[in-house]
Amino acid sequence: MTESLAKTNLLDLDPAALQEFLSGLGEKPYRTTQVLKWLYQFGVDNFDDMTNISKDLRQQLKDVAEIRAPNVETEQRSDDGTVKWLLRLQDGNCIETVFIPEDNRGTLCVSSQVGCALECSFCSTAQQGFNRNLDVSEIIGQVWIANRALDTTHREERKISNVVFMGMGEPLLNFNNVVSAIRLMTEDNAYGLSKRRVTISTSGVIPALDRLTDVADVALAVSLHAPNDALRDQLVPLNRKYPIAEMLAACHRYVQSQTHRSKITFEYVMLAGINDTDAHARELVKLLRHLPAKVNLIPFNPFPNTRYQCSDEQTRNRFREILMRAGLVTVTRRTRGDDIDAACGQLAGKFHDRTKRRLRLHSALGDSQ
Numbered sequence: 001m002t003e004s005l006a007k008t009n010l011l012d013l014d015p016a017a018l019q020e021f022l023s024g025l026g027e028k029p030y031r032t033t034q035v036l037k038w039l040y041q042f043g044v045d046n047f048d049d050m051t052n053i054s055k056d057l058r059q060q061l062k063d064v065a066e067i068r069a070p071n072v073e074t075e076q077r078s079d080d081g082t083v084k085w086l087l088r089l090q091d092g093n094c095i096e097t098v099f100i101p102e103d104n105r106g107t108l109c110v111s112s113q114v115g116c117a118l119e120c121s122f123c124s125t126a127q128q129g130f131n132r133n134l135d136v137s138e139i140i141g142q143v144w145i146a147n148r149a150l151d152t153t154h155r156e157e158r159k160i161s162n163v164v165f166m167g168m169g170e171p172l173l174n175f176n177n178v179v180s181a182i183r184l185m186t187e188d189n190a191y192g193l194s195k196r197r198v199t200i201s202t203s204g205v206i207p208a209l210d211r212l213t214d215v216a217d218v219a220l221a222v223s224l225h226a227p228n229d230a231l232r233d234q235l236v237p238l239n240r241k242y243p244i245a246e247m248l249a250a251c252h253r254y255v256q257s258q259t260h261r262s263k264i265t266f267e268y269v270m271l272a273g274i275n276d277t278d279a280h281a282r283e284l285v286k287l288l289r290h291l292p293a294k295v296n297l298i299p300f301n302p303f304p305n306t307r308y309q310c311s312d313e314q315t316r317n318r319f320r321e322i323l324m325r326a327g328l329v330t331v332t333r334r335t336r337g338d339d340i341d342a343a344c345g346q347l348a349g350k351f352h353d354r355t356k357r358r359l360r361l362h363s364a365l366g367d368s369q
């Protein structure tokens with residue numbers, strides 16, 4: 001245990017950091033390519049399997065490094081093919097990861113933090129509180145574990161083609177580790193995913209959004225959920241710090257900076273009697289008129305002790321119709337894996353809340369008030 005703490009976990013290193021680490025051992029750059037392929041494409045978990053690497057170097061690596069992903073605590077399979085893993089981290093905390101197979105793609109929904117500090121009132125993760133940020137190895141480790149599990153037990157079409165940061169946590173509040181993990185997801189010698197197939201979902205942390213513009217050209221989803229500040233303040237308390245107009249301006253800057261200029265997805269959870277009237281729909285149309293936007297309506301997924309209910313199907317369709325008629329591309333997200341509590345906002349993990357509830361948001365934002 002103590003020995004393992006002293007070793008470098010190779011899954012914590014993005015491609016540049018791995019290169020630096022290996023050159024510190026006197027190795028040439030091509031070693032990085034070889035090791036990346038072993039780790040991520042072949043999913044090996046011990047150095048002896050790296051057969052194109054000399055025995056001497058393998059021994060050296062065993063002395064100073066390790067390959068350590070989280071442990072699979074449980075694996076649950078939904079009737080619809082969705083798979084949910086509860087993963088135990090070295091400090092005993094647990095997080096959740098979900099794989100969602102579809103006809104033409106397989107999406108892995110990863111967590112970025114142990115819990116979440118943002119207190120969105122309709123989200124089950126928020127009820128649990130916040131513990132800490134995930135390390136790079138704990139983020140990329142989710143892909144590593146899912147990839148291995150799916151490879152050995154599933155047919156070809158079930159493999160991971162997309163990754164979405166829509167599990168537990170706010171990815172932009174764990175910026176550096178999330179960006180390093182994205183570098184591994186999109187690196188050709190690792191998972192080789194196209195940047196457009198990696199999506200960051202955020203409640204709208206503006207300074208981090210602006211930084212993201214410089215470092216990672218990935219797809220963006222924004223948790224909007226309300227068409228005005230008064231309502232959004234209640235549903236997504238982060239809005240009190242970063243109100244809608246400023247957040248949309250940051251979205252605009254993001255789109256401008258992108259090479260591919262893809263649309264931003266605005267997520268909108270359908271809450272009965274709260275944000276689902278015709279007037280809300282029309283307000284939403286006005287708000288998004290000037291952005292390359294598409295809307296993802298998410299039927300609210302209930303969890304114990306929630307005060308909300310999902311809008312009924314008729315209301316959801318009507319809402320969608322108003323947006324579509326105004327020319328906004330709108331899809332209603334199909335609820336997946338709800339029989340195993342793997343749907344949006346149902347991920348809970350197992351961990352201790354380390355922040356006092358009322359201080360949580362401020363501490364996460366580095367606020368002193």
Ligand code: SAH
Pocket residue numbers: 120122123124165166167169170171201202203221222223267268269298299300301302344345346
């Ligand atoms: N912190 C990130 C990731 C959150 S989870 C963010 O805010 O975007 C991904 C999506 O699921 C978000 O849009 C989130 O608002 C939504 N969500 C949370 N709880 C939900 C629930 N109970 N039902 C449906 N969607 C929910």
